[in-house]
Amino acid sequence: MRLVFEILLVIVIDAQNLEKSRSVWVEQGLVRGKIYKLGEQQVQIFRGIPYAEPPLGDLRFKLPIRKQRWEKEYAAVDYGPPCVQFMDFHKNDRYSGPNMPNESEDCLYLNIFSPYDSEDESKLYPIIVWVHGGSFLAGSADTGIDMEAVAKNLVFKGITLVTINYRLGPFGFMSIDYGDHVEGNFGIYDQKLALEWIQRNIKQFNGDPSSVSVMGESAGAAAISVLGLSPLTRGLVHQVIALSGSSTAGWAIHRHGMNAWDMNNIADFIRCNKIIPEQDLKAVLNREASNKKAKTTEHCNLQMNVPECLINGGKMNAKDMLECFRKEINFSEPLFRHALSAELGVSKMVVDGQLIPSSGFELVSDYAHLPLLTGVASREWAHKRPEFYEFWRYENMSRSKAEEAVKKLVYNSYASRLPAKVPNATLNLISNATFLRYMQDVDFNFDMPGVVARLQDLEADIEFVAPCQSEVDGYVKNGLDVFAYSFDYIPKGNIVEVDKRFYELFGDNQVTVTKKDASTDGYELTAFHGLDHAFIFSNGYSSNFQIKPFTKQDRAMSKVLTTMIANFAKTGDPSIEVFEWPSYSNSSAHYVSIGLHPKLIKGQLHFPAPEFWNHEAAMLAKYTLSESPLSDEEVSELTVEERKQLNAYRRAWWGLWVFVIAVAVIIWVAIICFVVKKGKSPTSKPYDNIVVNRE
Structure with missing residues (x-):
């Protein structure tokens, strides 16, 4: 009922603010949108x-x-279907939730929000x-x-905003290892094609x-980080705005070992060679209704x-396996998609030698060539x-439990940032x-x-x-x-987080779980991952939480943040009227604490954390990596003569x-005897020259 009400409310708002339709020509033909008046x-x-042909059939993968x-x-009047989801983060999203049931492999669509001036239709933003x-x-x-909110926060500040869909999970990030590449x-590549479409039609x-800034948050920030660096996107991107994410993160680009989302690894889970715990x-x-659970007992x-191609295919080379995926594997069951994602974790980009020629700091230092606005939340x-x-x-x-928790984070999060695998002893x-x-x-x-x-x-x-x-x-080096x-603003109201789950006690009736966080005398909220989104694209809403x-x-905070972003997109300088933001340099390292009254903080971002992870911990790992691995010949069995020599060395x-x-014991006994003998000597005098004053 509430969903129906919200949809009706949007329709009423559309009707009240709708001015007229507008049709324009693009390279594919005529496209019609809408013009709205706000104030x-x-x-x-x-x-x-x-912006692309549907990636179906022979175009899959x-x-x-x-x-x-x-x-x-x-008619470009409704959002296109979202790409197939492999986690249910956004199924209850206030704005995209109603469209989520339409998820499809046919999903490569973009949306445009742009200023409109009927008196000057040639002006560019x-x-x-x-x-x-x-x-x-x-x-x-x-x-x-x-x-x-987008219109007021960005468009009316003179910005054309484009938002894009791109393929997710194995459809967008499965890696295929051919041996030589x-x-x-x-x-x-979907995002790159969207940027090409923008160049030709925007x-x-x-x-x-000629003024395109790419902006993303979290995984989106890692993606636009790559778009700003890749040699294949030169001329498509002119500035980079990365919110809480970087291509140098271990979760962004795969570095060593088998990629979890490798085609053969995924195939092993589909054909039941590997079982999810x-x-x-x-x-x-536990997050699904019982009627869905009942359908899950047939296979692993x-x-x-x-x-069939995985049951009867036997061992296949990469080309045959890919053909099998294209023709028969569709990931149509949401439960399997969610379980697979829970097991394999974040999808990652891979070094392919073309779009992404390398990874880590090397990628940034070798290819950075654009202005950058980037940062993190106070406590992500x-x-x-x-x-x-x-x-x-x-x-x-x-202590032992805390040590184990720290060790897991180092093994699971930090190790993936390293350029190669290191021994467990180094990670310990x-x-x-x-x-x-x-x-x-x-x-x-306690x-x-x-x-x-x-x-x-x-x-x-x-x-x-x-x-x-x-x-x-890396950017400063160039x-x-x-x-x-650092986004440090703390909302004055409650942060209300809403989650919807199924519990056996309530059968197939979904239960809404509400959690409220607010600053109190003994507890103060801190800015966390994704909070800044609520001040850019909505009035306090982001995914499943609302500031109330x-x-x-x-x-006012929303105005400060979006003005900084808009100014950077327009001029390359995020300074605002009440605050001048100097650029970062080796001679003047600093960052801005973003709040209602921005402040300049000297030093590295959240020092000393970057110094520890980028230099001290990296130095320990680098020392291990500099040691060449032992070959089989170097660890072969010892001969009889060698064993005799080794035993002789041990005895010696x-x-x-x-x-x-x-010798040490003899010397120590001698010293003690000497001291005792000296103390008993008649020539030794008591310390009667020490005077103690008592008051």
């Missing part, structure tokens, strides 16, 4: 424009191709291309997008193709069926609950150093919240802060304009130690 200003909105011409006028986040597994071009990154919508399957099922890993993972770190109930904390050494740095002042007997808070900071530093600083360093920030109430002060070694210890 005294107008915005033209075109939604659901296809391939690079996208340009959309062909259409004959009739194309700088462009921001928004790439959504969601772990490369979820999200869409309309996720968290309030059209009225690797293919993948289809979702990033003038018709009053966008300036029972606890992960249970977690997926919550699948309804196993494709501050909203992560204890269960993320396997603390299922409040309990007294022990880094874990010990990490524990001392993050946990030395924690009361391990302070579970304190331990969790430090784990949150540890994970955020590895995954966001250190990579962001690394990207900044003499480019860089503006770094969204106060006058919160609106132990004999030497026995001799040293014996």
Whole structure:
């Protein structure tokens, strides 16, 4: 009922603000959008424009191709279907939720929000291309997008905004290893094709193709980081705005070992060679209605069926396996998609030698050539609950349990940033150093919240802060304009988080779980991952949380943040009227703490975290990597003669130690005897020259 009401409300608002339709010519044909009037200003909105041929049939798991011409006028008045979702982050999103059931492989659409001036239809405006986040597994071009807020926050500041869909999960990020080269990154190639479409057509919508800023958050930030660096996107991108994400992060680009989303690895889960752990399957099922659970018992890993080509195909080369995927594997069962994502984790880009020639700091330092605005939230993972770190109930904390939690984060998060695999002994050494740095002042007997808070900071530093600083360093090395920030604003109202789940107690009735966070005398909220989105694209809403109430002060914060972004997109300088923002340099390292009253903070971003992860921990890992691995010949069995010599050396070694210890004991006894004898000597005098004053 509520959903119906919200849809009707949107329709009523559309009717009240709709001025007229507008049709323009693009390379594919005629396209029609709508013009809305808000106050005294107008915005033209075109939604659901296809920029590529549907990646279906023979085009599955391939690079996208340009959309062909259409004959009739194309009505761009509704969002296109979202790409197939591999996690359910956004199924209840206020703005994109109603469209999520339409998810499809035919999903390569973009949307345009641009100023409209009936008296000067030739005026061009700088462009921001928004790439959504969601772990490369979820999200869409309309996720968290309030059209009225977008108009007021960006469009009416003289910005043309373009939002795009791109393929997710294996459709967009499955890697295919041919032995001599690797293919993948289809979702990033989708974004590249959208940028090419923008270059050829955006003038018709009053966008300036010579001023294109790419902007993204989280996984979207990592994607636009690559778009700003890749040699294949030269001329398509002119500035980069990365919010809480970097291509240098370990979760962004795969570096060593088998990629979790490798085609053969995925095939092993589909053909039941690999089984997803029972606890992960249970977690997926706990979020579904019983009528869906009942359909999951036929095959392994919550699948309804196993494709014939994987049952009868035997061992296949990469070409044959890819053909099998194209023809028979469709990932149509949501439960299997969610279970697979829970097991494999974030989808990653891969080094393919073309779009992405390398990874890490090397990629940035070799290819950075554009101005950059980038930063992180105050405490990115501050909203992560204890269960993320396997603390299922409040309990007294022990040192060993905290050490184990730190070790898991180092193994799972930091190791993936390294250019090659290192021995466990090295990771253990880094874990010990990490524990001392993050946990030395924690009361391990009682302070579970304190331990969790430090784990949150540890994970955020590895995954966001250190990579962001690394990207900044790479751009600065190349003499480019860089503006770094920390989003530190704390809303005055409650942050209300809403989640909808199924519980056995309530059967198939979905239960809404509401959690409220607010600053109190003993507890203060901190800005976390994705909070800034609520001040850019909506009035306090982002994905599944809402700032209530969204106060006058919160609106003022929204104006400060969006003006900074708009000014950077227009001029390359994010300074605003009340605050001048100097660029970052080696001689003047600083970042801006973004709040109602921005402040300049000297030093690296959230120092000393980047220094530890980018230099100290990296130095330990680098020393190990500099040692050449042992070959089989170097660890072959010893001969009999060699064994005799080794035993002789061992006996001599132990004999030497026995001799040293014996000499040390003799010397020590001699010293003691000398002191005792000296004390009994009649020539020794008592210390009667010491006077103690008593008052």
